[in-house]
Amino acid sequence: MAELNIVLYEPEIPANTGNIGRTCVATGTKLHLIEPLGFSLDEKHLKRAGMDYWKDLDVRTYVNWEDFCEKNPNAKIYYATTKAKKTYADVKYESDCFIMFGKESAGIPEEILKENKDTSVRIPMIGETRSLNLSNSVAIVLYEALRQNEFDHMKLEGELHRLKWDD
Numbered sequence: 001m002a003e004l005n006i007v008l009y010e011p012e013i014p015a016n017t018g019n020i021g022r023t024c025v026a027t028g029t030k031l032h033l034i035e036p037l038g039f040s041l042d043e044k045h046l047k048r049a050g051m052d053y054w055k056d057l058d059v060r061t062y063v064n065w066e067d068f069c070e071k072n073p074n075a076k077i078y079y080a081t082t083k084a085k086k087t088y089a090d091v092k093y094e095s096d097c098f099i100m101f102g103k104e105s106a107g108i109p110e111e112i113l114k115e116n117k118d119t120s121v122r123i124p125m126i127g128e129t130r131s132l133n134l135s136n137s138v139a140i141v142l143y144e145a146l147r148q149n150e151f152d153h154m155k156l157e158g159e160l161h162r163l164k165w166d167d
Contacts, residue, residue, distance in 0.1 A: 002149035004093070005030045006138055007077070007100035009065070009108055012038030016104065018054070019135035025053040027146060028153055032098070033061045034068050065112065072098065077119060080141055081108055082131055084120035091121055093145035095152075104134050 006029055011017045017033070024031045033041075041061070062068040069075075077098040078091060093099070102108035113120055123132060123140055131137070146154065 001153045002095040002146060002151075003028075003030070003153075004096070004142065004145055004149075005032055005075075005098040006142060007032040007034065007068070007098050008103075008134075009034045009100060009112075010036055010038070010103040011134070012104045013134070014039040016134040020138045021057045021059065022053045023135070023139055023142065024058070025056050027142060029058075029142060031057060031059045032068065032072075033059065034065055035061060035063050037061075038103070065109075077116065078141075079108055079113060079116050079120040080122070080137060081113055081120050082122055082125075083107075083113060084117075084122040086121050087124055088121040088141045088144055091119070093148050095149050097145065099138075099141055099145060101134060101138055107131075 004027070006020060006024055008017060008020065008031070011033065017037075017039070021031055023029070062071065075098045076094050076096070077100055078088075078093065080088065080099060080101045100108060121141070123137055125132070132140075
């Protein structure tokens with residue numbers, strides 16, 4: 001069963017983190033936040049973006065990158081960056097992997113990326129586009145990882161009542 005993890009390295013914008021939190025709740029994904037954060041976790045904008053789902057979120061915080069690594073020593077991590085050679089669809093996501101995204105203004109630090117070139121991935125874009133919105137980027141890559149794991153914990157069986165088809 002897929003138990004995916006999203007990691008946000010020093011996120012700065014509460015609305016993005018709230019939206020990502022809501023996506024994590026909807027997909028059964030854990031959210032890991034590496035401090036410092038650009039906002040307080042009790043900030044009203046964060047909760048508004050996450051709506052009433054924030055209370056259902058499995059969220060963990062870490063004081064810094066070293067704390068995260070220490071508490072997740074065997075984590076298989078994919079690093080989302082515009083600098084990667086491989087696209088997010090070029091890799092096979094393990095059912096318990098971590099997918100890390102950097103802060104909105106600067107991404108993941110170069111020293112981390114240089115040590116992890118083989119597991120760095122990018123979302124293809126055309127032209128001079130610098131990057132996509134963080135919450136959109138998380139959704140794109142997360143849903144590819146979920147698809148590769150056959151949405152195994154998200155089957156429709158219990159949700160068929162929600163579908164209404166005209167016969």
